[in-house]
Amino acid sequence: MLTVGGYARVSDIGQMGDGRDGREGVMRQREDVHALAKVKRCDVHRVYEDNDTSAYRRRVKRRDFEAMMIDLASGVINGILASNIDRLFRQPRDLERCIDIYEQARRPMIFATTAGDFDLTSPEGRFQARIHVTIANKFSADAARRVARQKRAEAVQGMPHKGQRAFGWKDAEHVDDREAELLRIARKDILQGKKVATVHEEWTKLRVRSPQTPPGKTIGYSSVRYVLRNPRLCGYRAYIPQEVRERSGRVDPVEWLVERTDGTPVMGQWEKIFTPDEWRELIDVLDARKNTGKGRKIGSTVIKRLLTGIARCAKCGNGLSSGMYTRGTTSYEKYGYYYYCRRADGGCGSLSRSGPPVEDHVEKILLGNLKKRARQVKPTAEEDPELTKAKADLKQIEADKAEARQLRADDKLSLAEFAREISRLERKERETGEKVSALSAAPVRAGSAAARIIREWGRYTVDVKREEIVKSIEAVVIKPAGKGGAQNGEFRADLVEIVWK
Structure with missing residues (x-):
């Protein structure tokens, strides 16, 4: 009697809130395996089970499938039983791994499903298995395209992401107060010069975890960078295609904003933590610290001493x-x-x-x-030549406007010429007035900034x-x-x- 391994798998646990956890499908497959073992007169060493696991996605690791391949290659089991071949393989490369083991085993082996047996040691059996897996792969690819099209449509409508919550929110729409406050403090500190590595250290001490953090761990450095760059913070909707995620892993969400036909970002239907201007300001600072092309990333490490290099x-x-x-x-x-x-x-x-x-x-x-x-007190106009000149320009503009009105009254300027001249002078007056305001307020702003630094040092x-x-x-x-x-x-x-x- 051959000792074999059974295999059971479902691709997902169902949509949020539908009451399914995938166990029902797995249990039916386990029953099929044991029933098939009786027919084939085999002893089931173990049923290897991957619940909520895709066999199609390239980056997904199936823990029990890999354990089964190891046991098959080492001789712990001498065959595989499953309800259907597509439960085992959705990618041809996984089938080829299994075929290699069967060809090199040099011992009695079996590969059977409720839909039929496959002799993976013979050309005909391998051909039949490859056809079935190719068809299963095509079905998965078609389903993936349909899902991607639906998710893209939801993104264009500004609908929130489904599934696992994002850091900063307690669900798809509502802000988590504690995490949102951490993000606001981090943004303010980073704009003042704090490095992301320092923020990560502080969050680690606070035992901060993201929804993706493994049990018993704290949030990682790359996760801190990701959540700070997430467009969701200011309400922008991003959409990263699944094939991009599988090919590249975690990518920069800033590069995947969903835009309207006029080029403006799509706004999502959830509570915001930052305004768009606040988020853009943060992204500009983080981008300015990126790798210059030589050596390590600027700002990627914590300088422990105040005067190192200074x-x-x-x-x-x-x-x-x-x-x-x-x-x-x-x-x-x-x-x-x-x-x-x-x-x-x-x-x-x-x-x-x-x-x-x-x-x-x-x-x-x-x-x-x-x-x-x-x-420092605000200097007088005499102390600031540029401010003095700007104020003199304002007076001259006012005089030019009065002269233009007089020329129009004397009928020496046409209505069109008068309109163009007044428009030019008013535009110049606005620009010069803004310059006067900026120059007048500069010392006050400098003093205010200095007072803030002293207070917060x-x-x-x-x-x-x-x-x-x-x-x-x-x-x-x-x-x-x-x-x-x-x-x-x-x-x-x-x-x-x-x-x-």
Whole structure:
């Protein structure tokens, strides 16, 4: 009596809310396997079962099917029983794998279904099996096209995605308050300079999970990037064809927006988390950090030290790296890490300085500079030549308009000429007025931004602080301490020079 393996599979568990979980179909197939085993007088070692699993999609891994192939090749089982051959194979390459095992086995084997047997060791049997699998593949391809056409039509209508919820929503339409707040905070922080890697670290500490996160895990870095780029956040509908997903895996949803005939994005029928302008602003910042073509992605890693690359050696001008003091030493207990000129990076290798005192000094000087800026008052017109000229231009435009009206009253300008001239002057007046407003408000905005930075500095992460530092500081030059070094380990501010932009 041959020991065989049975196989049962259903492609999906049914639509959301229809009350089916696929078990009914699987149980019928299991009954067919055991009934067939009695007819063939075989002993069923195990029924391998893949519930809610496609045999057509290329990227889908069928766990029990793969286990069955291993047992078949190793001799644990000597054949396969199934209700139908299309339960086993929808892709010809899977059938060919099975045929290879049967051809090389050199032992009695069986391949049977309720619709008939297939002798995979003979040319005729392989031919019949290949015909059946080719037909099954064609049926699956036709069904896939129909489903794709329906999903595309739903996308054009702005209907929400079916199935698993998206991060930020508790269902297809309604926002999840906790996840939405995480996204809003992340957007604000990223615009201020925080890296996606830092956001990922913070979410990991909070034990954040996406709907796709495996049990026992936290959300991955690539998932954080994906959810931040999701057009759904601002209501835009995206549609990524299934064949694209299977060929490329996770793709950028920004590139797959559904548009109307006039080129505008289709808006979806669900609650929004961002406005379109807020989402576009976030995407622009993320795109600006993409790979430049050399080395690793910009912004893809977390820089742990505040002045890495900003601090420079006064002797050779090389950017300083950071390192940790040896554990157990006094320096490690007091400072933890240091900056040094690294020979491997092209530096002289003859300078190092404890990190925290230098960083504290630079932060203190920068915040003092920002406080002065925050107290800055709006200059008078005499102090700003460009503003003075813009205001003078406004007065001249008003005079030109008065002259044009007088010329028209004296019948020296035709109605058409007068209309064109007034239109030109009014357009110029609007543009100049906007310029005056911008120049007048610039110092106020600068002071307001500085006050905000001072107020929020304590909660900034290292990368956000670095973003603000490089806006004002060109470099922090560290000078050698000389033969005597620092007395009693005291920090010497005279050995640190800040080069302002």
